[in-house]
Amino acid sequence: MSSTFAPASSTVAEVLEDARAMRQVSDDAERLILLRATEWAATHPVSGPHDTGAFEVVQVDEFRVQTLPQMAYDAGAEFALAIGLSHEAGDRLIHESMELRHRLPLVWARLANGEITAWRARRIAAMTIGHPDDVAAHVDEHVAPIAHKVGLITIERLIDEAMLVLYPEQREQQQLEELDKRRVDLDTNFSHTGIAHMRIDGDMKDVLDFNDAINRISKILGDLGVPESHDVRRAMAIGILADPAAALDLINDTMTPGRRPSKKMTLVVHLSQAAIDGTAITGRFENGRIPLLVQQIRDWAGREDTHLTVTPVIDLADHENVEQYELPDRLKHRIDARDHTCVFPFCTRTAKRCDHDHTIPFHEGGASCECNVAALCRRHHRMKTHQGWTYTIIEPGAYLWCSPAGRRYYRDNTGSIDVTPEDRPTSDNGCFQRPSTGSPPTNSP
Numbered sequence: 001m002s003s004t005f006a007p008a009s010s011t012v013a014e015v016l017e018d019a020r021a022m023r024q025v026s027d028d029a030e031r032l033i034l035l036r037a038t039e040w041a042a043t044h045p046v047s048g049p050h051d052t053g054a055f056e057v058v059q060v061d062e063f064r065v066q067t068l069p070q071m072a073y074d075a076g077a078e079f080a081l082a083i084g085l086s087h088e089a090g091d092r093l094i095h096e097s098m099e100l101r102h103r104l105p106l107v108w109a110r111l112a113n114g115e116i117t118a119w120r121a122r123r124i125a126a127m128t129i130g131h132p133d134d135v136a137a138h139v140d141e142h143v144a145p146i147a148h149k150v151g152l153i154t155i156e157r158l159i160d161e162a163m164l165v166l167y168p169e170q171r172e173q174q175q176l177e178e179l180d181k182r183r184v185d186l187d188t189n190f191s192h193t194g195i196a197h198m199r200i201d202g203d204m205k206d207v208l209d210f211n212d213a214i215n216r217i218s219k220i221l222g223d224l225g226v227p228e229s230h231d232v233r234r235a236m237a238i239g240i241l242a243d244p245a246a247a248l249d250l251i252n253d254t255m256t257p258g259r260r261p262s263k264k265m266t267l268v269v270h271l272s273q274a275a276i277d278g279t280a281i282t283g284r285f286e287n288g289r290i291p292l293l294v295q296q297i298r299d300w301a302g303r304e305d306t307h308l309t310v311t312p313v314i315d316l317a318d319h320e321n322v323e324q325y326e327l328p329d330r331l332k333h334r335i336d337a338r339d340h341t342c343v344f345p346f347c348t349r350t351a352k353r354c355d356h357d358h359t360i361p362f363h364e365g366g367a368s369c370e371c372n373v374a375a376l377c378r379r380h381h382r383m384k385t386h387q388g389w390t391y392t393i394i395e396p397g398a399y400l401w402c403s404p405a406g407r408r409y410y411r412d413n414t415g416s417i418d419v420t421p422e423d424r425p426t427s428d429n430g431c432f433q434r435p436s437t438g439s440p441p442t443n444s445p
Contacts, residue, residue, distance in 0.1 A: 030118035031111055033083060037097040044075035054091050067133055068098050074387045077344075077380075078403050081418065086346035087380070096125040103136040104128065106144035116148045127155040131163070138162035179203065188350075198238075213241065220250055321369035325362045332356055335373055338413075343391070343399050344380035345409040345416035351375035357384065359393050370396050 010018070041054075054071040071094065080090020100108040100121055111121045124143055128136040139158045143150055163170070187197040200207060217237035218230055226233055240247045320331055327335075336351040354375040360366030371393065376384060383389045388404035398412040400419075410419045 027117050028114065031114065034093070034097040034100065034111070034118055034121070037079065037094045038101045040075070040079045041071040041094050041098055042069065044072045046070045047072050054095070068095075068102055071098075073379075074383045074389075077383065077389075078405055078407070081345050081403065081409055081416075082407065084346075084418070086348060087344065088348075089346075092126075093122070095129065096122045099125040099129050099136075103133060104140040104144075106140045107147050110144060110147055120147060120150070123152065124150070124155060127152065127159065131159060132167065134166055135159060135162040138166070214238070217241070217247065217250065319369065319371075321367055324368060325358075327356055327368060327373065331368070331370070331373075334370055335375055338370065338397050339375040340413060341375065342377040342380055343374045343411055344376060344383075344389075345401055345411050347377060347380060349377040353377070355381045357381055359391065374399065 054073050054076055076091040076094050077087040079094065080087050083090070085093065100111065104121075104125060107116070107121055107124055110116050111118065124139070124147060128139050131139075139155065139162065142158050143155060146154075182202045184201070185199045187199070190196055200210070202210075214234050214237045217240055218233035221228075221233045221236060222230070226236070228236070240250060320334065322328060322331060335356060336354075339351045341347060341351055342349045342354050354377045356373050357376040358366045358368070359372050359374060362368060366372050374391075374393065380389070384391065389401065391399050391401040394400050394410075398410070401409040401411060403409070408419055410417050
């Protein structure tokens with residue numbers, strides 16, 4: 001059977017020309033989406049004193065950092081889901097489109113004329129968000145002529161130049177404030193390979209000193225015969241520095257026999273019956289959904305420099321109901337382990353940082369069990385409570401959402417999709433595994 005997607009036999013020139021034409025169609029569509037995003041924001045202004053708006057506006061001394069028209073805090077969700085984005089990603093797209101239209105008009109004009117791509121325009125907008133209006137105007141004036149080829153470094157330099165000229169005192173104050181923003185962030189989107197990523201924002205002197213210490217340990221490891229490359233040894237040095245006493249022993253060549261390791265690690269391991277029988281095992285971190293190889297778990301468990309704690313996860317096939325509104329921690333853990341994240345379409349906020357929402361309210365007879373409780377982040381919990389968003393639990397872990405505009409989205413552990421399926425009935429207390437109050441179970445003959 002032939003496929004309509006399969007390309008016909010073409011010459012090299014025809015293939016390249018067709019690809020170029022399709023790229024143009026795609027670029028034009030992306031530009032139009034940015035235009036529609038500004039139209040959507042314009043038709044959804046803030047709705048009252050309790051609506052904080054979707055775009056952060058920072059006040060610094062006597063000038064406002066940005067003066068964009070505000071959009072209602074929940075409005076971005078409807079637009080985002082319609083184009084297959086998460087709420088946060090949709091807000092970001094709308095914010096950048098508004099930045100372009102209202103504060104970067106020269107770049108916006110080139111975008112509208114098809115002279116630059118949407119992704120380049122958005123990159124410029126992302127850099128000017130959070131800076132004063134006249135700084136944005138300075139960047140707009142200097143970047144617009146070269147927007148089709150400009151890089152991030154050029155934009156950063158233009159912003160620095162404008163801030164130094166227009167706001168020297170504020171720039172100095174900003175430099176001081178940046179010291180208060182020093183931080184180290186761990187990216188918890190772990191790879192199945194067991195490799196993690198960390199970012200350090202610190203005082204330049206401290207960061208350079210830390211880098212020197214990593215290089216020093218890498219050299220010592222090389223001198224000791226460790227065969228890995230310098231880059232790999234630098235990564236290994238991070239683990240050594242995590243145990244300061246061991247690092248000091250290595251640097252001073254005074255390794256202490258029998259010294260207890262100070263590093264600790266906890267693995268949350270999901271065990272299937274096959275794993276219990278010894279034929280299979282899948283492990284993952286509690287705040288991730290990436291399976292780990294058996295060999296990786298074995299390697300970690302066998303390390304002599306770490307105390308390892310392995311915690312078995314509860315059996316999610318069990319069912320528990322409590323006759324109270326407040327959920328005990330053990331029930332919250334079950335729900336978090338099932339949902340992983342907020343169950344709003346495309347939302348990725350981890351379930352452990354979410355509220356636990358009774359789909360059918362407890363005071364209306366809703367059950368306090370996994371069947372009727374789902375993880376919702378505070379933002380989407382508010383939208384469900386006050387802004388007309390509703391959802392139905394199709395089965396525990398699977399949700400059908402309905403937006404104020406009537407669009408429907410199906411969400412489960414595999415992801416989110418725009419659908420309009422038939423609703424499946426549930427018991428009137430929200431529990432799938434016990435009969436509703438006043439309706440005793442019937443025995444089959």
